[in-house]
Every structure is written in C-alpha cells, then in structure tokens.
Amino acid sequence: MAIPDPSLLVMDVSYSIFRSLMMRLQEDNAWRVVAENFKIFRPVDIWEFAHCTSQSPSEKLIFELHERGCTVGHLCIVLRQCQLFEALSLLTQPERLEITVHPGDGTDGDILVTLDGELNLKCEATGLPPPKYQWYHENEELFEQTSNTLVIQNFSFDEEGLYYCCVTQDGDPPTEVFTSSVNAKIRPEPPIIWKEPRAQEVCRVGSDVIFTCEASAHPPPHYQWFRDNTPLSGQNNYRLTIQGVTQSDQGEYKCSVENEAGEVFSRLSELVIYEEPEDGDNDTYRYTASEKVALLIGNDVYENMGRLNTPSNDVISVATILHQIGFKVIALHNLTLTEMRNAIKEFCNLLSRGVYGVFYFVGHGFEISGDKFMLPVDAPDPTRYLRRDSLCERELIYKAQKKNPQLLLVLLDMCLKTPDQESNPIIHKEKALMYPWVPRRNLLIGYATTNNLSAYEVDTEENGVYATHLQRHLADDLPVEEVMKRVRSSIESENSSASKQQIPCAFVTVARRFRLTDPIRGDPDVAKAYERITTVSVDTTQIAFENIRKFANMTCMPHRGWLHNSLDINLTGLESFNVKFLVMCQNLKLCAERHNGDLLLTVFNLQKTKMPVVITIELCDPRDQVNSILMDNSMLDLHYPLISSADLWRPIILDTDHSELWDDSIEDVSPDYDNFMIDLES
The missing domain is CATH 2.60.40.10 (Immunoglobulins)
Structure with a gap:
C-alpha cells in the first residue's frame, strides 16, 4: 500500500487507505480523541459528529477536516500526539522497531518482590507499525500477557525466575526483538517466631x-x-x-x-x-510443683431448682485455705453450662506437666449409670433435665488429663442421687457422651457423698458439711490421699444427723506422696495467664465530679475477696448525696448498700458481659426525694475486669472428638441500660 503525500488533503488519499483509516478511528471512539486534539471543534460539533445519520462519526470528522484544508501531514502530527499509531502507520513511512525501556531498567540486580505482593514489569518500544508485546517466564509464553506492562499479583514462590518480553512489528518481513531478561525473586523476610518454647520445663x-x-x-x-x-x-x-x-x-x-x-x-x-528419692517414695521426701492452680465453682441460685444456701460461702472458704498454701485460685459462682465449660477451658490452660491442679464444685448434682454430673444454674427442672444439660465429671477429667498435670485433685460437693425414673424417664434412655480419659497415676477424686445419697447443708451453719471438714484438713502437711482420709473420718466422727446421712468416698490413682503444701518453683506463663483473668485494671482510684468539685475515693476487689465473676467497688466521700448507678449491659446486675457512710456497689455476672464494663455514677440532690435532681455525674471505665476478659459467655460447639470450638456465628444481643439507685436514707 503506497504511502500518501503529506501535502494531500485528507480526503484525497486512496480509497483503501481512507477505508482503513475510518476503521481505525472508529475503534474505541478514537475519532473523538482526534477531534478534541485539533481544538477547532466545539462540543456541539463533536455531538453532531456522534449523532450524524448519513455518515459514521469518523467519516464526518475527516470530511470536516478536509473542508478546513487539513493535510495528511497535519493529521499525522495529531495522530502521533494522540498515540494512535495504528492509524498513523497508514499515512506515514515505516519506522524501525526499537526498544527504549527494558524490564528492570533502573534496578541493580534482581527484582525483589514481597511474598503475596505485586510484580510490575514494563517494556517500551517505538516503531511503525506499532510494536506488539508478548511476555515470557522461564521461556514459557504467558497467556494473555500482551500489553507493554506485566502485572502479577499475589506473587508466589512458583513465579520466581527469569522474565523477558518479545516485541514484534508487522511488516514484510515482520521484525522481532527480545528485551533483556530480569530475575524476579521473593524478597527475603526476616524470621518471625510464632511458637515460642515454654518459659519453664x-x-x-x-x-x-x-x-x-x-x-x-x-x-x-x-x-x-x-x-x-x-x-x-x-x-x-x-x-x-x-x-x-x-x-x-x-x-x-x-x-x-x-x-x-x-x-x-x-x-x-x-x-x-x-530427683526421685533413691529408696523410692518415703515420708520425708518433698516434691516441688511448677505451679499450683485451682478452679472453684459454687452454684446456689438455680433458675429451675431449689436455691442452696452455702455454695458461695463454701467456695470462699476453700479458696481462702488453698490460697494460704500457695494456690492460684479462680473462684466463680452461679455459672451456666456454657460458662462452666469455658471456665474449665481456662483452668486447663493453666495446667501442664509439673502443675498441681485442684477443681472444686459445690451445687446440685446427680449420678446415673456410674457417671457423676454437675448441674449448672440454667439446667431444666428435675423432671426434664438430661445428661446433656449438665457437666459430666468424665468431661472435666478428660480435658484436664490431656495436659498431664503432676497432680489432679477433683472435689465434688454435691448429691449423687439417681434421677427418679418415673418423673424423668427420658434421662434413663438418653445416650451419654463418652469421655475416654487416659488413666494416669496423678488423680484423686473426692466425693462429698456416695451412690444414691445426698450431700447436706445445715440452715444454721455458714458452710455445707463437706466444705466444713475440707477447711479443717486441706492445709494439713500430709500426702493428699491422707488428707482426704482425714476429711472422711472427720465427717464420720461428727455427731449430727446430716453427717450421719452423708458418706464421703474417693477414687484414687495417685502413686506418689504429693502434698497440697508442697513448694512451688513458679511458672511465668501460668502466672501471666492467671493474672489476666483475676485482676482489675482501672485508670484511677479517684473519681472526679467536676461540676460540683467533688472527689470520691474508690477501691475494687473480687466480691467478698474471692469471687472473680463479681466485683465489689467501695466508694467513700459520697455520704451527702443520693447516688444512682447505670451500666450499659443488660446481663450485669448491680447491688448497692451503705456501710457507715461508705457505698459498696457490687457488680454481678461479669462472665456474661460482651463489652467493657463502664458505670455511670449520678449524684442527685438528697433534699428532693421525688424528682431526683441530677447535680453531677462521672464515668467509671473498668475495662474487662476479672473473669470478664475470658469470654465465658461464648457458645461452645462440642465436636465429635470432644474438641471444643467457639461458635462465632452467635451475634451479641443489643445492650440495654441496667440501673440501680440508692438514696441517703437507704
């Protein structure tokens, strides 16, 4: 095809060149780019080109340029400015293919790409007809990589290697030129340790x-x-x-x-x-625990069963004794089944080889087919509850023994009566889950009573029968098996009707003379995990009421000194006001009372909160008992105190292999305000 003279008017070229030029200008509305670059056409003119019915837009444009005396040479200048090289190649002499930018130009050596990052290579070439590109990796043609840039996202190890581009130009004969190669490699990443050795073995x-x-x-x-x-x-x-x-x-x-x-x-x-003693276990040899930890659960306020009087007292009494002999104690009260399972999960996280673990439960319970079950506070009534509504002793032992503690003492202070078959026939037909825990020579289970008998509490006593005698002997400096024998003997020797109807028993596999009073080496990992769920982090011990220039002093501690799912907040300096407390969580319960002018606020059910505990304290005018005129308020941010950081509320899915998965599909309920108000006369 002959190249037209640059001095010709644009419509005086040959018909074949004219038709080819029209096709090129129609592609991707290239004609519009040309029209705008000539800068002689108004927007309304370009609109008329696009809506012309007798000619295509490109034909209308060329006709208008011809009428204005536009030459082929002038058109070529504009086509080059617009980088419309396909159209330009129809009107001008071929230009030799030349690569002006090679991939990797400006880099020194290999190109380094972050793992899962983006590789971006560029090749630029000049020539008419315009260059065509094809990228290669390790001499393999890359599918559909035919632009002058190569972009590979999510760069992986398989994509490391040599890259280059083949640039071709149509002609007779066609021209083919290769760029220089560049080596793309994953950028070296320094080590990041994701599994550390334990702090102590x-x-x-x-x-x-x-x-x-x-x-x-x-x-x-x-x-x-x-x-x-x-x-x-x-x-x-x-x-x-x-x-x-x-x-x-x-x-x-x-x-x-x-x-x-x-x-x-x-x-x-x-x-x-x-070292073990040379002559085997003897009376004088003392073992050393890496740590000593305990989980105590007392359920007394049941939703569908009779309320018990002493479980919270029992937990506090046992916690006090265990703390005195070096145990890190987690004490909780009134837990649902989900909360009990999650609490046991936290307890097991503290267990490992070398640790002494104690688990104590006091509340309602039952026995069926030889298995003992602890009842949570949300269990149905005795005519409807099933094994799956309760926590089996085997489940606890199965999970704890997987951590292989040095000593595991389980104390179950509950009734072991079998549910009545006439009033609850379904539980006797129910298929129970099996928990095949591995027997080890480290287990002692103490039962407050034996098969088909009750465990008792006496209305006039602060503690239940079993807890009363545990207090007397848990701190004895004797092997744990001997301690439990003393507890059983102590109950047998007590002259009361309750004690005579309660026959404690035990299951023992402990082979060594471990004592609950044994010394501790200390494990930093256990200490850190324990502190996370048993401490209160507050930013201040003083609460300011700025409008009335009043300050209140504050102290926080677990409820009654030990219960880690309830919090006691003692406030001083507010004797002259009616005080109102508000908390944005519908599951928390508040109780407040005066003690010699001081205010004691107790926050119950910390294990249920799904958000930081923030309490609004409102001071009201004590002279107006009707309207509660607000004088000032202040916010107390407790963050996630005590056990609330453990998310005991989170639903658990029991897998077929008894592994536990947190169910993240359960959405949080919308929070409501729960409030309590106390006035000066209360």
Whole structure:
C-alpha cells in the first residue's frame, strides 16, 4: 500500500487507505480523541459528529477536516500526539522497531518482590507499525500477557525466575526483538517466631524433655539452640529433644533463628530437674510443683431448682485455705453450662506437666449409670433435665488429663442421687457422651457423698458439711490421699444427723506422696495467664465530679475477696448525696448498700458481659426525694475486669472428638441500660 503525500488533503488519499483509516478511528471512539486534539471543534460539533445519520462519526470528522484544508501531514502530527499509531502507520513511512525501556531498567540486580505482593514489569518500544508485546517466564509464553506492562499479583514462590518480553512489528518481513531478561525473586523476610518454647520445663532425672521453637521466614531459616548462651553442637532443628536428662542439663535454653534477612532469638526457657528419692517414695521426701492452680465453682441460685444456701460461702472458704498454701485460685459462682465449660477451658490452660491442679464444685448434682454430673444454674427442672444439660465429671477429667498435670485433685460437693425414673424417664434412655480419659497415676477424686445419697447443708451453719471438714484438713502437711482420709473420718466422727446421712468416698490413682503444701518453683506463663483473668485494671482510684468539685475515693476487689465473676467497688466521700448507678449491659446486675457512710456497689455476672464494663455514677440532690435532681455525674471505665476478659459467655460447639470450638456465628444481643439507685436514707 503506497504511502500518501503529506501535502494531500485528507480526503484525497486512496480509497483503501481512507477505508482503513475510518476503521481505525472508529475503534474505541478514537475519532473523538482526534477531534478534541485539533481544538477547532466545539462540543456541539463533536455531538453532531456522534449523532450524524448519513455518515459514521469518523467519516464526518475527516470530511470536516478536509473542508478546513487539513493535510495528511497535519493529521499525522495529531495522530502521533494522540498515540494512535495504528492509524498513523497508514499515512506515514515505516519506522524501525526499537526498544527504549527494558524490564528492570533502573534496578541493580534482581527484582525483589514481597511474598503475596505485586510484580510490575514494563517494556517500551517505538516503531511503525506499532510494536506488539508478548511476555515470557522461564521461556514459557504467558497467556494473555500482551500489553507493554506485566502485572502479577499475589506473587508466589512458583513465579520466581527469569522474565523477558518479545516485541514484534508487522511488516514484510515482520521484525522481532527480545528485551533483556530480569530475575524476579521473593524478597527475603526476616524470621518471625510464632511458637515460642515454654518459659519453664520441669522434669525428673532420666525423663525426656522437648523444646520447640517455630518461625516463618524466607528463605527458610537456620536454627541453633543454646544452653546458658553456649551453642549446642548439632542442634539445628526447630525442635530440641534431650533424652534421659541429668542434672548437668539444667539451665536456660534459647534458640537462634537466622536467615540472610536477619536473626531473632526465642525467649529463654528454664529447664528445672528434680530427683526421685533413691529408696523410692518415703515420708520425708518433698516434691516441688511448677505451679499450683485451682478452679472453684459454687452454684446456689438455680433458675429451675431449689436455691442452696452455702455454695458461695463454701467456695470462699476453700479458696481462702488453698490460697494460704500457695494456690492460684479462680473462684466463680452461679455459672451456666456454657460458662462452666469455658471456665474449665481456662483452668486447663493453666495446667501442664509439673502443675498441681485442684477443681472444686459445690451445687446440685446427680449420678446415673456410674457417671457423676454437675448441674449448672440454667439446667431444666428435675423432671426434664438430661445428661446433656449438665457437666459430666468424665468431661472435666478428660480435658484436664490431656495436659498431664503432676497432680489432679477433683472435689465434688454435691448429691449423687439417681434421677427418679418415673418423673424423668427420658434421662434413663438418653445416650451419654463418652469421655475416654487416659488413666494416669496423678488423680484423686473426692466425693462429698456416695451412690444414691445426698450431700447436706445445715440452715444454721455458714458452710455445707463437706466444705466444713475440707477447711479443717486441706492445709494439713500430709500426702493428699491422707488428707482426704482425714476429711472422711472427720465427717464420720461428727455427731449430727446430716453427717450421719452423708458418706464421703474417693477414687484414687495417685502413686506418689504429693502434698497440697508442697513448694512451688513458679511458672511465668501460668502466672501471666492467671493474672489476666483475676485482676482489675482501672485508670484511677479517684473519681472526679467536676461540676460540683467533688472527689470520691474508690477501691475494687473480687466480691467478698474471692469471687472473680463479681466485683465489689467501695466508694467513700459520697455520704451527702443520693447516688444512682447505670451500666450499659443488660446481663450485669448491680447491688448497692451503705456501710457507715461508705457505698459498696457490687457488680454481678461479669462472665456474661460482651463489652467493657463502664458505670455511670449520678449524684442527685438528697433534699428532693421525688424528682431526683441530677447535680453531677462521672464515668467509671473498668475495662474487662476479672473473669470478664475470658469470654465465658461464648457458645461452645462440642465436636465429635470432644474438641471444643467457639461458635462465632452467635451475634451479641443489643445492650440495654441496667440501673440501680440508692438514696441517703437507704
């Protein structure tokens, strides 16, 4: 096809060139770009081109340019400015293909791309007819990668390697030129440790111990274990196993994780080794626990059953004794089944090899087919409740024994009567879940009573029968089996009708003479986890009422000193006001009373809150008992105090293998205001 003379008017070119030019200008409305770049047409003119019925828009444009004396050379200038090279190649001489920008130009060496990031390569070339592009990776043509830029998102290891572009130009013969290659690699990422070794490992002489440190990095990291800052020869795996430990292995261990991008160290892990007595277990040898932890649950306010008088008192009494002999105690009262399961989950998180664990439940319970069941406060009435509405002792032991504690003492202070078959026939037909816990020589279960008998509380006594005698002997410096024998003997010797009708019993697999009074080494991991769910974090101990320039002093503690799902807030300095408390959570319950001018506010059901506990304190004029005229208010932000941070309310799905999954599909209910008001005369 002959190239037209640049001096020709645009409609004087050959018919074949004219038709080809019209087709090029019609593509993607290129004619509109040309019309706007000539800067001689008004918007209304361009609108008329688009809506012309006798000609296509491109034909109408060329006709108007022809009428204004536009030459082929002038049109070529505008087409080049608009980068419409396909149309331009019809009207001007071919230009040699030349690559002006190679992929990777301006980079020094390899191109580094973040894992899952974006690779962006560019190639630019000039020539007429216009260049065409095809990208390659490791000599393999990349499908549909035919623009002058190559973008690969979510860059992965499989996409590392050499990239280049083949640039071609139509002609007779066609021209083909290759760019230089560039090597794209995943950017080295320094190690990030995602599984640290435990802060402390406790084991006896001759046993095996395993330290684990796992990290993510690119390229894959090199591991090196150290003991007391000395590298251990040949220990270059993420897992360090020491078989048959001796006293010489005791010390502080850590792991170095390194690649070309950097180096990090794991935290220190202390290996503590103890020896068994040479002549076996004897009366004088003392074991040492890595930690001692206890979970105490007392249910007394039942929704569908009779209220009990002493469980909260019993929990507080047992908590006090256990605390005195070094236990980290979690004490809770009035829990639903979901809350009990989640509380046990928190308890088991504190258990590990070397830990002494104590679980105490006091409340309603029953026995059926040899299994003992603890009843939560939301259980149906005795004619309708089923095994699945309660917590089986086997479920507790199954979960706790998976953590292999040094000692597990379970105390069940509840009735063990079998549900009446006539009034509740369904429970006798119900298929029970099985919890095949692994037997270990570490378990002692103490029952307040035996099969088909009741456990008693006496109206005139502060504690139930079993708890009364536990208080007397739990702190005895004796092996735990001997302690429980003393509890049983103490109840038998008591001269009361309740004691004579209650026959405690026990199940024992403990083989060593562990004492609840044994010393503790201390485990920082356990201490940190325990503190998270048993402390109150407040920003201030003084509450300001700025409008009336009044301050109130505040102290916070678990209810009655021990119950971690209720909070006592003591306020002083508000003797002259009627006080109103409001909290934005419908599940929290408030109770307030005066003690010698001081105000004691108790917040119950902390385990149910799904939001930070924020209490509004309103001071009202005591002279107006009718209208409660507001004088000032202040906000008290308690964050997530005590057990509220553990989300005990979160629904649990029991899997077929007895593993537990939190059900995140349950939406939070909309909060309502719950309030309590106390005036000066109360």
